[in-house]
Amino acid sequence: MTASRPISSKADKPRVTVEVPVLRVGAGVSDYEGLNRFVDSLRKPQGLHMTLLHVGILDELAADIVAWTKGLATPGKVLPEISSWLTELPVLQGFLGKSDKLVPLGGGRLMGLEVDVPQEVHDYQALLVQGLHVLFDDLGLDNIDDFILGSPALGYRSPRWLPHIAVGKARSRHEPPVEIAPVALEFGDSRIRHREALVGGDS
Template structure:
């Protein structure tokens, strides 16, 4: 299943800085700088859908089938409200994933934090509907969800740090423009009547 695409709620990066060289200059701090096209900020990670719904079926000891969980999760994702585009500011790079990833930490408007909190609360509601008890424990232990940190840090992963020492690096402030929220790989979700 690891070849299957991950499902996330994210906002695409439209632009970083005021000119192309602003983003390229991050190569001073980062190895393997990712292409600017395709960069995004993840608001909620669902993971590989068959793995997520299997986690639910296992947790509920079969009370909720994978078919039902797949159908409800796909419908839930499609029904989420869209967060309008916004701009933020990045003033430092941070080390993520145990030092394997370098990310732009982005200061975002309050409404973005509010939307991310809404997503987590909505996920709670979905899981309760699917008969998951101890929802917080499930979220923290589900391998598919992969929740590692209790607090969401808005960031855009841009490459690998030059050193694995962790920490953060101050950079020249950059404006980061984001488009409206979207479901990554949403086109691959099963149709409502196909499950």
């Protein structure tokens, strides 16, 4: 489904996600900067976030849906429906979490904090996935679980959600999980990353 898409287009188009920003790691900046000894190119703390749902590049998700439905769903219908669904999602209020482990992510290219979060966060993430099922059913998709795991745009590798914060590059592709001193984490309200990509459902 992705072979005909120009590779260069991905650099120009934003990936849409539902996420929560990280407001604080540990007691201060020094606690976060201490992770430097485990990773390369530690990310700036101002941009840290935890993804609750990866939606991807909307044009590519629409193309996956059109292909899955053999053209019964059209981009002109799909894009506004996805945009409307996202903008109507309830907001998850900010919460506290903690982490005591760094784990490899993205096939070993990144390292991230594995996060313990309150049950309401797991419930909200499950609500997002259930809502995605309803959306796709309304768009005429069948075998929706298979579509979610198989869509290149959505990019799922596992049906199980692992709460995590990507913090930097792994030193090698074979980095093992690392136990660290426990750090407290504070998260803000949920938001749509690249919300501007939804305006009008434009392709």
